[in-house]
Amino acid sequence: MLLHRTDGDGWLDCSCGRRHWGRLGAAGLLLVSLDGRVLLQHRAVWSHEGGTWAVPGGARSSTERPVDTALREAAEEAGVHPGDVEPVFAVVDDHGSWSYTTVVAHTGRTVETRPADPESVELRWVPLDDVSSFPLHPAFDAAWPQLRDQAMRRLALVVDAANVVGSRPDGWWRDRLAANRRLRDALVVAADRGFPAEELGLPANWWWPGIRLVVEGQARELEPVRGVEVLPAPRDGDTLIAQTVDNLVREHADDHIVVVTADRLLRGRLAPRVHVVGPRTLLRLLER
Ligand SMILES: [Zn+2]
Numbered sequence: 389m390l391l392h393r394t395d396g397d398g399w400l401d402c403s404c405g406r407r408h409w410g411r412l413g414a415a416g417l418l419l420v421s422l423d424g425r426v427l428l429q430h431r432a433v434w435s436h437e438g439g440t441w442a443v444p445g446g447a448r449s450s451t452e453r454p455v456d457t458a459l460r461e462a463a464e465e466a467g468v469h470p471g472d473v474e475p476v477f478a479v480v481d482d483h484g485s486w487s488y489t490t491v492v493a494h495t496g497r498t499v500e501t502r503p504a505d506p507e508s509v510e511l512r513w514v515p516l517d518d519v520s521s522f523p524l525h526p527a528f529d530a531a532w533p534q535l536r537d538q539a540m541r542r543l544a545l546v547v548d549a550a551n552v553v554g555s556r557p558d559g560w561w562r563d564r565l566a567a568n569r570r571l572r573d574a575l576v577v578a579a580d581r582g583f584p585a586e587e588l589g590l591p592a593n594w595w596w597p598g599i600r601l602v603v604e605g606q607a608r609e610l611e612p613v614r615g616v617e618v619l620p621a622p623r624d625g626d627t628l629i630a631q632t633v634d635n636l637v638r639e640h641a642d643d644h645i646v647v648v649t650a651d652r653l654l655r656g657r658l659a660p661r662v663h664v665v666g667p668r669t670l671l672r673l674l675e676r
Pocket of ligand 1: 402403404405406408483486
């Protein structure tokens with residue numbers, strides 16, 4: 389068996405007065421199946437807080453984002469194929485000089501698992517409501533209530549493209565299609581990076597949304613890409629946005645829904661539980 393090494397391996401004396409594994413912080417993957425179970429790992433007795441249950445995870449390397457670390461560790465420790473999972477949100481336990489990021493990802497299939505690494509002694513799919521009856525690693529135990537609360541939820545981000553493009557006088561009127569394409573491409577990048585929860589009025593720390601970009605007029609020619617669903621409006625964009633949101637509210641009752649628009653009439657047509665943010669908020673997030 390192979391012990392994987394990265395430049396983040398090592399202990400860090402934290403400002404909280406304790407020592408943590410991962411000189412650059414650490415991350416783990418909480419994998420949630422669509423039938424409401426999570427993948428827990430019984431940690432080897434010799435490991436830190438050995439004998440307790442937690443999620444596959446480990447030290448972040450200098451070339452990784454926390455989500456990369458979580459996916460790599462889950463592959464190494466639990467044989468979870470990154471292509472089988474979809475990151476949805478993350479909770480960050482930030483100590484200042486050290487942090488632990490728990491990435492929550494959904495999987496459409498209950499991936500066959502095996503202990504693939506000396507750090508794993510047992511892996512088990514556990515129903516969400518049974519998790520708290522396990523002897524959990526203290527940090528995971530502390531994070532669990534928030535993780536449990538959001539575990540099955542996703543974020544749908546619906547963008548009023550005409551409204552966002554039109555909010556900034558950057559010459560968009562000379563080529564509306566190109567301006568919409570720039571917005572689409574910036575959304576693809578941001579969707580991969582994740583959106584800060586606070587800016588969208590959401591719980592937890594980061595969300596990876598499913599994005600629906602509603603385009604109208606000339607921009608209906610906009611080509612679809614991986615990562616952003618492009619919805620051309622047959623008539624006006626507002627009607628399609630309202631319909632899209634109605635469908636989401638009906639079919640995904642637990643999911644978070646955020647609509648990006650400054651259009652007051654449209655805002656008035658949306659269900660009360662839908663969050664609305666203005667184009668400036670989105671544009672600021674895209675420029676990060
Ligand atoms: Zn600490």
